[in-house]
Amino acid sequence: MRDAAPQLAHGFVLTLQIAFFGVIGALAVGVIGAAMRVSTSRAARVAATAFTEFFRNTPPLVQIYFLAFAIPKIPGIGPHLILPSIVAATLGLVLHQGAINIEILRAGLGAVPAGQREAAQALGLSRIDELRSVLVPQAVRISLPALGNNVISLFKNTTLVASIGVLDIFGEANDIIATILVSAELFLTVGVVYVICVALLGALFRALERKFALAR
Amino acid sequence: MPMLAMSGVRKAFGTNVVLKDINLAVDPGEVCCIIGPSGSGKSTVLRCINRLVTIDAGDVVIDGLSVIDPAVKDVDLRRRVGMVFQQFNLFPHMTALENVTLAPRKVRGLSADAANALGVTLLEKVGLREKAQSYPAQLSGGQQQRVAIARALAMEPKVMLFDEATSALDPEITGEVLAVMKALASEHTTMICVTHEMGFAREVGTHVVFMDGGLIVEEGPPHAIFDAPQAERTQAFLSKVL
Numbered sequence: 001m002r003d004a005a006p007q008l009a010h011g012f013v014l015t016l017q018i019a020f021f022g023v024i025g026a027l028a029v030g031v032i033g034a035a036m037r038v039s040t041s042r043a044a045r046v047a048a049t050a051f052t053e054f055f056r057n058t059p060p061l062v063q064i065y066f067l068a069f070a071i072p073k074i075p076g077i078g079p080h081l082i083l084p085s086i087v088a089a090t091l092g093l094v095l096h097q098g099a100i101n102i103e104i105l106r107a108g109l110g111a112v113p114a115g116q117r118e119a120a121q122a123l124g125l126s127r128i129d130e131l132r133s134v135l136v137p138q139a140v141r142i143s144l145p146a147l148g149n150n151v152i153s154l155f156k157n158t159t160l161v162a163s164i165g166v167l168d169i170f171g172e173a174n175d176i177i178a179t180i181l182v183s184a185e186l187f188l189t190v191g192v193v194y195v196i197c198v199a200l201l202g203a204l205f206r207a208l209e210r211k212f213a214l215a216r
Numbered sequence: 217m218p219m220l221a222m223s224g225v226r227k228a229f230g231t232n233v234v235l236k237d238i239n240l241a242v243d244p245g246e247v248c249c250i251i252g253p254s255g256s257g258k259s260t261v262l263r264c265i266n267r268l269v270t271i272d273a274g275d276v277v278i279d280g281l282s283v284i285d286p287a288v289k290d291v292d293l294r295r296r297v298g299m300v301f302q303q304f305n306l307f308p309h310m311t312a313l314e315n316v317t318l319a320p321r322k323v324r325g326l327s328a329d330a331a332n333a334l335g336v337t338l339l340e341k342v343g344l345r346e347k348a349q350s351y352p353a354q355l356s357g358g359q360q361q362r363v364a365i366a367r368a369l370a371m372e373p374k375v376m377l378f379d380e381a382t383s384a385l386d387p388e389i390t391g392e393v394l395a396v397m398k399a400l401a402s403e404h405t406t407m408i409c410v411t412h413e414m415g416f417a418r419e420v421g422t423h424v425v426f427m428d429g430g431l432i433v434e435e436g437p438p439h440a441i442f443d444a445p446q447a448e449r450t451q452a453f454l455s456k457v458l
Contacts, residue, residue: 119305122266123319123371124294133318137309212309 004176004186011172012193018090018158018168023151025094030101030147034139035131037106048102055099061160064092068164089161097154104146108139141212148205152198169193217280219244219375219406220265224274227260234260236430238274242375242423245404249417249438252427253453258410261427262377265408266297279374291323298368302380304360306352312339312363313348320370331370338366342396358389362396369400376400378409414457418442426450 036048055063067088071081083091112135120130140147162171173186218241225238234257242248250258263269264276267283267290276283279296306315316338317331326334339345342362344355352360361381368376378397382390394416401407401420411417417424417438424441426434426449434447442458445451 113305115301115303115305116307118268119299119301119307121268121290122294122297122299123367124291124323125319126291126322129322133322134307138307141309 004173004180007172007176008169008186008189008193011167011169014086014166015158015168015170018086018093018161018166019155021090022093022097022154022158025090026097026101026150026154027147029094029098030105031136033098033102034105034109035136037102038109038131040127052099052102055095056103058096060092060096060157061163063096064089064160064164067092085164085166086161089164089166093154093157093160097150097157100150100153101147104143104150105136105139107146108143109135111142112138144205144209144212148202148208151205152201155198155201156194218242219246219279220408221277222261222264222274223276225261225264225271225276226273227257227264227269227271234430235264235271238430238432240425240432240435242406242408244374244406246422247401247407247409247420248423248425249421250408250410250425250427251412251414251417251453252433256427257430258427259379262299262379262408262410265375265377266294266299268299295323295371296374297377298371298373298375299377300361300364300368300379300381302383304352304357304364304384306360306364306367308352311349311351312344312355312366315352315363316367316370319367323371334370335366338369339363341369341399342366343392356389357385358392361385361393365393365396365400375406375408378407378411380410380412382411382413412457414442414454426453428453 033048033051036044037052039045039048067083068085071077071083116134116138117130120134125133158168159170161168162174165171167175169190173190177183177186220240220242222238222240225235226233227235238257238261240248240261250261252258260269264271264283265278271283278293281288281293281296283293306312307318310318313332313335316335317328320326320331320334321328336345336348339348342365344359344362344366347355347359347363352363355363365381381397382393385393390413394413397407397409397416398420409416409421419438421438424435424438425432426441426445426447428449434441434445434450441450442454445454
């Protein structure tokens with residue numbers, strides 16, 4: 001067990017990296033996609049809706065497999081576009097959790113009172129400024145609890161990357177088990193690490209909700 | 217030339233015809249008070265002026281710009297028109313000063329320093345300089361509405377629209393908002409006020425318009441409307457509210 005620690009620690013660092021880039025990427029996808037969903041351009045709305053429906057409704061594991069194993073096989077583009085496993089894995093998480101963020105933020109935008117939009121328009125703000133300065137800051141505050149849940153979901157889904165050979169903490173644990181055959185202690189250790197991390201994330205989001213609470 | 221001219225304005229929401237044929241002229245410096253029962257189309261008249269609502273027929277010309285001219289941009293109209301809402305609609309995530317300086321920075325392109333200086337001056341004008349750093353939730357309804365007036369004035373508009381600016385307030389604090397409106401009127405700000413405050417309309421208004429059923433039933437100077445209304449519907453309405 002003691003010998004396993006450095007390897008698990010190495011995997012844990014990778015887990016944190018994937019989660020970090022995954023959360024940032026998924027948030028960016030969410031903000032851009034939600035802005036497109038409420039755009040005046042029909043093409044933008046249709047594109048964002050199609051994106052949401054496709055990537056939210058397919059299992060993230062299938063998306064990760066597709067990016068890692070299917071794209072290299074597509075004639076014409078495949079050989080030029082071989083994603084390293086870790087990139088394919090992170091991208092898969094970004095697309096799936098990003099699609100969910102789009103839905104969360106779209107609902108948040110819908111929950112901002114109509115008067116806020118009228119006031120922004122009456123002041124002569126452009127559509128971009130109306131979103132950036134007035135609607136999105138309020139939508140994000142309204143959406144914080146749901147965004148927090150999605151971050152936690154993404155954090156736990158990072159274990160999916162192990163299935164395409166990326167050695168995150170779960171991948172490393174599997175690797176160790178394959179050689180020394182002690183599964184219970186290792187899976188328990190991995191589980192406890194996740195419990196602690198998710199508890200910390202939960203506390204972080206509760207603190208954010210308190211800090212940015214919107215009094216009306 | 218009038219500051220605002222509405223001619224033959226018609227607006228329907230679905231099958232509900234809210235404005236049937238509105239013709240109205242407001243000269244610079246006038247305080248036009250629109251009174252009438254709920255659902256008569258008063259608020260829609262205001263919303264047609266800054267294109268929050270697009271009209272179906274007729275025209276609205278504000279300071280020489282027509283709302284039906286596709287070459288006239290929304291921002292060109294809205295820079296000329298300040299609007300104050302019944303529910304204040306302050307931005308809850310911004311301080312009073314940030315609410316007031318947002319449009320000067322984003323729309324008029326003022327620097328942060330210039331916008332802040334203007335914002336402080338305007339908050340001073342509505343008597344709330346010391347509340348510059350307060351958030352809307354920390355202010356009373358009357359204070360919020362005064363901040364909203366300062367926010368609308370920050371565009372240095374040619375016309376101020378007030379959409380039942382005191383209707384959401386407790387009766388004992390409507391006075392502080394009406395006092396600010398009165399001060400604006402005394403500076404010859406062109407104002408169009410949809411209001412249920414008959415005292416304000418009579419005292420401060422220079423031009424009173426009675427609307428019912430999507431039409432202007434009667435208009436004229438306050439003493440004519442309040443003391444000698446001609447139309448039966450005006451008489452019936454005033455006998456209920458006065």
